[in-house]
Amino acid sequence: MITIGDLRKAGWCELIKLAFGRRRRFRVEGNSMLPLLSPNDEVLITVKSNVSLQRGDIVVAKHPDDKDFILIKQIASIAEDGKIELIGLNQEESTDSREFGEVSREQIIGKVTSIFT
Amino acid sequence: MLKKIISTIRNNHPAPAAHAHCDGPCGIYDPASARIAAEAVLSMTKKLIALKEPAAGDKQAWLDYHNTFARFTAIKEEQAHIAKTELLVLWTDYFKPPHLEAHPNLHDTFWKAAKQCSEVKVKVDIEACEKLLKMIEEIHGIFWATKNRKVEWYTAA
Numbered sequence: 001m002i003t004i005g006d007l008r009k010a011g012w013c014e015l016i017k018l019a020f021g022r023r024r025r026f027r028v029e030g031n032s033m034l035p036l037l038s039p040n041d042e043v044l045i046t047v048k049s050n051v052s053l054q055r056g057d058i059v060v061a062k063h064p065d066d067k068d069f070i071l072i073k074q075i076a077s078i079a080e081d082g083k084i085e086l087i088g089l090n091q092e093e094s095t096d097s098r099e100f101g102e103v104s105r106e107q108i109i110g111k112v113t114s115i116f117t
Numbered sequence: 118m119l120k121k122i123i124s125t126i127r128n129n130h131p132a133p134a135a136h137a138h139c140d141g142p143c144g145i146y147d148p149a150s151a152r153i154a155a156e157a158v159l160s161m162t163k164k165l166i167a168l169k170e171p172a173a174g175d176k177q178a179w180l181d182y183h184n185t186f187a188r189f190t191a192i193k194e195e196q197a198h199i200a201k202t203e204l205l206v207l208w209t210d211y212f213k214p215p216h217l218e219a220h221p222n223l224h225d226t227f228w229k230a231a232k233q234c235s236e237v238k239v240k241v242d243i244e245a246c247e248k249l250l251k252m253i254e255e256i257h258g259i260f261w262a263t264k265n266r267k268v269e270w271y272t273a274a
Contacts, residue, residue, distance in 0.1 A: 026135035072135035
């Protein structure tokens with residue numbers, strides 16, 4: 001699983017990718033990704049839909065019941081049928097797959113690549 | 118240099134939010150929390166209206182009056198905001214698409230109730246507070262219907 005040390009701050013390479021539209025920015029709201037991500041932290045994510053995903057990746061995803069509600073969570077598991085289980089790092093304060101169930105690959109907007117700070 | 122560029126981008130181009138949602142995972146919802154806050158708004162509104170102006174020239178009494186008025190207003194403001202937050206959390210977190218099918222007026226009801234929370238903030242108006250409570254009563258009815266439970270509406274006051 002990912003740890004604090006695994007997610008790096010954005011460097012020049014990430015900034016250039018952002019400038020060329022190969023990264024998207026999101027701002028974190030809420031406490032469920034503490035201690036890795038605090039409220040108002042910003043992250044950069046991949047934009048390609050075919051990016052490989054694995055357990056432990058931090059992802060930005062659409063809520064399965066409301067596509068306009070954007071979540072940031074960690075991948076807890078990926079089932080053989082491709083269904084993805086999302087979980088908050090701070091599980092005491094997280095609404096995640098334990099409540100809304102698994103999400104599909106199409107609901108993943110992108111994988112977090114760095115902290116934009 | 119890099120830090121400065123990032124800081125400039127962050128300050129000038131706000132990023133969309135990704136929710137690391139902070140609700141408890143317990144799944145416990147109840148419109149009662151919105152009702153209690155709305156009742157507090159009604160109570161503070163009544164207290165504001167009932168507040169008697171002191172005699173002219175009594176500086177201490179006027180200071181106390183203004184202090185009390187400000188405190189009542191601050192509590193009214195705070196409780197109205199709590200009522201709105203409770204409604205929005207209930208609306209967006211508890212209710213699911215099947216509930217909307219069963220209660221097609223769901224979105225309209227919540228939207229109007231959230232708007233009414235702003236109304237009671239802006240005004241010192243008992244009627245507006247009572248209207249908000251009526252709206253929350255309607256939400257109470259919808260909420261418990263989704264759970265197939267009959268829960269009587271009641272107020273603390």
